[in-house]
Structures are given as structure tokens and as C-alpha cells.
Amino acid sequence: xxxxxxxxxxxxxxxxxxxxxxxxxLGEVVSIIGPSGSGKSTFLRCINLLEIPSKGSITxxxxxxxxxxxxxxxxxxxxxxxxxxxxxxxxxxxxxINVIDNMILAPFQTKKMxxxxxxxxxxxxxxxxxLMDKMVEYPRTxxxxxxxxxxxxxxxxxxxxxxxxxxxxxxxxxxxxxxxLNVIKDVVYxxxxxxxxxxxxxxxxxxSDRVLFMDEGKIIESASPSDLFHHPQxxxxxxxxxxxx
Amino acid sequence: MSIIxxxxxxxxxxxxxxxxxxxxxxxxxAITVFFGAFIGLFVCLLVISPIKILSFLGKAYVExxxxxxxxxxxxxxxxxxxxxxxxxxxxAVALILNSGAYVAEIMRAGIQAVDKGQTEAARSLGLSKMKxxxxxxxxxxxxxxxxAIGNEYVTIIKETSLAMTFFVGDLMTIQxxxxxxxxxxxxxxxxxxxxxxxxxxxLSKLILAMERRMKRSVGYS
Numbered sequence: 001x002x003x004x005x006x007x008x009x010x011x012x013x014x015x016x017x018x019x020x021x022x023x024x025x026l027g028e029v030v031s032i033i034g035p036s037g038s039g040k041s042t043f044l045r046c047i048n049l050l051e052i053p054s055k056g057s058i059t060x061x062x063x064x065x066x067x068x069x070x071x072x073x074x075x076x077x078x079x080x081x082x083x084x085x086x087x088x089x090x091x092x093x094x095x096x097i098n099v100i101d102n103m104i105l106a107p108f109q110t111k112k113m114x115x116x117x118x119x120x121x122x123x124x125x126x127x128x129x130x131l132m133d134k135m136v137e138y139p140r141t142x143x144x145x146x147x148x149x150x151x152x153x154x155x156x157x158x159x160x161x162x163x164x165x166x167x168x169x170x171x172x173x174x175x176x177x178x179x180x181l182n183v184i185k186d187v188v189y190x191x192x193x194x195x196x197x198x199x200x201x202x203x204x205x206x207x208s209d210r211v212l213f214m215d216e217g218k219i220i221e222s223a224s225p226s227d228l229f230h231h232p233q234x235x236x237x238x239x240x241x242x243x244x245x
Numbered sequence: 246m247s248i249i250x251x252x253x254x255x256x257x258x259x260x261x262x263x264x265x266x267x268x269x270x271x272x273x274x275a276i277t278v279f280f281g282a283f284i285g286l287f288v289c290l291l292v293i294s295p296i297k298i299l300s301f302l303g304k305a306y307v308e309x310x311x312x313x314x315x316x317x318x319x320x321x322x323x324x325x326x327x328x329x330x331x332x333x334x335x336x337a338v339a340l341i342l343n344s345g346a347y348v349a350e351i352m353r354a355g356i357q358a359v360d361k362g363q364t365e366a367a368r369s370l371g372l373s374k375m376k377x378x379x380x381x382x383x384x385x386x387x388x389x390x391x392x393a394i395g396n397e398y399v400t401i402i403k404e405t406s407l408a409m410t411f412f413v414g415d416l417m418t419i420q421x422x423x424x425x426x427x428x429x430x431x432x433x434x435x436x437x438x439x440x441x442x443x444x445x446x447x448l449s450k451l452i453l454a455m456e457r458r459m460k461r462s463v464g465y466s
Binding site: 048050074075078079080081082083084085086088090092093094095096097105106109110151154155158 | 362365367369372374385
């Protein structure tokens with residue numbers, strides 16, 4: 001589904017990604033773990049071109065999105081991103097409109113759905129995450145956990161084929177983490193392709209088909225969760241896991 | 246205190262004249278505010294345009310206007326246009342061009358102060374650059390922009406006083422007229438100053454009230 005070849009990214013003189021090669025299959029759930037500053041988030045942000053890679057290529061279902069400094073056209077990228085939901089650490093909910101308008105903004109504005117259809121769909125999703133009563137609230141009245149659950153279903157409104165999660169629970173108060181993880185689990189059980197950058201090791205082990213360990217801009221190890229967490233091959237993976245587990 | 250007495254006498258005796266002057270001042274301000282906003286929006290769009298040459302032209306305009314005294318701009322434009330479009334219009338054009346640059350700068354700052362994450366969130370949902378701007382960034386930027394624009398309008402009321410250089414009949418021109426008839430120059434200044442203060446103070450308070458109302462109705466802090 002997603003093929004990433006020789007991806008490099010540098011900010012000024014600092015190399016963040018140093019040659020990432022990765023293929024993500026349709027329906028696969030991939031977790032990315034690793035120490036901070038290892039390039040996990042940058043890698044994820046490169047996948048939907050929020051960061052422009054310095055070198056390398058990204059291909060999605062045979063369509064070249066990025067190749068050696070050349071990006072696809074704007075409407076192609078918009079279309080590509082519509083197939084790819086992104087959830088950020090900081091929620092990034094739109095503060096100036098209420099919850100339901102946050103939900104329907106993208107599907108309606110990209111002419112994917114009529115307003116009525118979008119509202120119907122939004123109501124269904126709100127019911128599912130238990131936030132139906134917040135429909136006409138403004139984001140400032142919501143807790144972080146509520147905002148993050150809403151941010152997830154806002155992304156789902158576009159019927160994406162892939163969901164990208166960038167440390168979705170790192171900015172949350174501890175008691176709200178579980179609710180958000182449960183919503184992510186639902187997304188996984190829907191059979192969607194998921195790439196998640198996370199520090200929740202147990203969660204990663206539970207949901208993933210495959211876990212990637214990144215360090216210093218490279219993928220050091222890629223294995224099934226049971227192998228990676230219990231029989232890590234690489235010294236650096238072992239060192240990292242011994243610190244966090 | 247003969248000064249205070251004289252000021253009161255002037256205000257009473259020349260009230261219709263002062264009111265007329267205030268009328269011209271407010272008219273000139275209103276025209277400047279209205280057209281200045283359009284020029285400002287246009288220049289702001291140039292400045293934030295991704296097309297380098299447009300952005301350069303916008304920035305050059307802002308820098309030149311801000312870097313040259315308003316009085317000089319007034320004189321230059323007056324010199325060129327007053328014989329074609331009349332004193333009042335020439336003065337207005339100068340004020341509009343000047344205010345446009347400041348408004349453009351206010352708008353640019355307001356737009357760029359919106360959290361970059363908002364753009365990222367909108368783009369990640371597949372919205373185009375244009376839709377992101379119109380639906381997500383601008384509505385949030387307005388909250389940053391309106392109060393500053395309000396202050397700019399208070400400033401404009403005061404700046405129109407420079408128009409008296411050309412005797413267009415605004416408050417400061419009235420001061421000259423009263424002064425030359427009564428020889429009470431200082432008292433005339435004070436009288437006119439009171440009129441300026443009342444109008445700017447009222448406007449400031451109005452803007453503040455509007456700001457509060459907007460904050461409530463928009464519904465986020």
C-alpha cells in the first residue's frame with residue numbers, strides 16, 4: 001500500500017532521517033517506537049508530506065507522491081491526504097467552530113459529502129465515542145481526552161484508508177489515556193491500515209502486527225510485537241527496552 | 246482662571262463651527278478607514294503571497310509608506326492630485342494609501358499569529374491551501390486583527406489633523422480660524438483638543454465593547 005524508499009530529511013545541518021526503507025501493507029497495523037529525537041514523528045509527518053523529505057520516494061498504491069525533491073501536484077496531494085487521516089499529539093481541533101462543524105468541515109468543503117450526509121455520519125461517530133452530548137459545544141469547553149477522541153473521528157469522517165497517529169496520548173492527563181486508546185483500538189478493529197508513533201509499549205504490543213524500533217534517524221529493527229518486545233535482536237533495541245519496560 | 250473661561254466661551258460661541266470641523270474630521274476618518282481596509286487587505290494578500298515578486302511588491306509598499314513621514318506623503322500627493330481631484334479628495338487619497346500599509350501589516354501579523362498546527366490539521370484532512378485559509382485561518386485571524394484595526398482607526402482620527410496643512414475644513418483648520426479671529430490661540434487648541442479627545446475616547450470604548458461582545462459570541466477564549 002505504502003512504499004517508502006531511501007527517505008532522508010534534514011533541518012538545516014541536522015539530519016533527522018537517514019535513509020528509511022519501509023513497506024506498509026494494506027490493513028497492517030504498525031507501531032513505531034524509539035527514544036525521543038529518533039525521527040519517529042518526522043517520519044510519520046513525511047508520510048503525508050507535512051514535512052517535505054530531502055531525498056527519497058513515497059509511493060501510495062502505485063502512485064508516486066514524492067520522488068527526489070519532486071512533489072505531486074497540489075490537488076493530487078490534497079487527494080492523497082484525504083485518504084490518510086492524521087491525529088496529532090496536540091489535537092489541533094479548530095477552536096472557532098463547534099464540534100459538529102469541526103466534524104463536517106473537511107468532508108463538506110472537499111465535496112466528498114453533502115452537508116446532510118456529513119452530519120448524519122458525524123452523529124453516528126459521536127455516538128460511538130460517547131460524545132453525542134458535546135455536538136454543539138466549542139472545543140475550549142472540552143477536556144484533552146475528549147478533544148483527542150473527537151480529533152480521531154474528525155479524521156475518520158473522510159473515510160481514510162490509512163490512519164496516522166503521532167503520539168496521540170502523550171499530551172493527555174493519565175486518566176484520559178485509556179478512553180483514547182480504546183477509540184484507537186476500535187479503528188484497528190475496523191481493519192484499517194494504521195501507523196502509530198507511541199510511547200505506550202503495552203498498547204503497541206497489543207494492537208500491532210509489526211513494531212518498528214527507530215534510533216538516530218534509522219529503522220534499527222522491524223519485527224512482530226512478541227519478537228521485538230521479548231526477543232529484541234539489536235543491542236540498541238535491547239538497551240531502549242530495558243529502560244522503558 | 247481666565248484660560249478655562251476663555252475655552253468655555255470659545256466652545257459656546259464657536260460651537261457650530263467646531264461641530265462642522267468635527268464633522269469633516271470624522272468624514273475624512275471614515276473614508277480613510279473604509280477604503281484603507283480594502284487597500285490593506287489587498288496589500289496583505291500580496292505580502293503573504295507565495296509568488297515572490299508579488300510578495301516583494303507588497304513588502305516594499307509597506308516599508309516605504311511606513312518609512313516616510315505622513316506629512317511628506319500628504320504634501321507629495323496633494324501636489325500631484327489636488328488640482329485634478331480637489332483638496333479634500335487628494336488629502337483622503339494620501340491618508341488611505343498611508344493607512345492601507347498599516348492595516349496590511351496588522352492583517353499579516355494577525356494571520357501569521359494563528360497556530361501553524363491549525364494549517365497542518367486542515368491540510369492533513371485534505372483541504373486545499375485556499376480552503377484552509379478561508380475556512381480555518383482567516384476566521385481565527387480576525388480575532389487578532391479587529392482590536393488592532395480599531396486602534397488604527399483611533400490613530401487615523403488624530404492623523405487627519407495633518408490635513409489642516411491644506412485647510413480642508415477639519416477640526417485643526419477650525420482652530421486656525423478661531424485663533425486668527427480671537428487671538429486666543431492656546432484656548433482654541435484646547436477647545437479643539439477636547440473635541441478630538443471626546444471622539445477618540447468614545448471610539449476606543451466602543452471598540453472595547455465590541456471586542457468583548459465578539460469574544461462572547463465567538464465562544465472561545
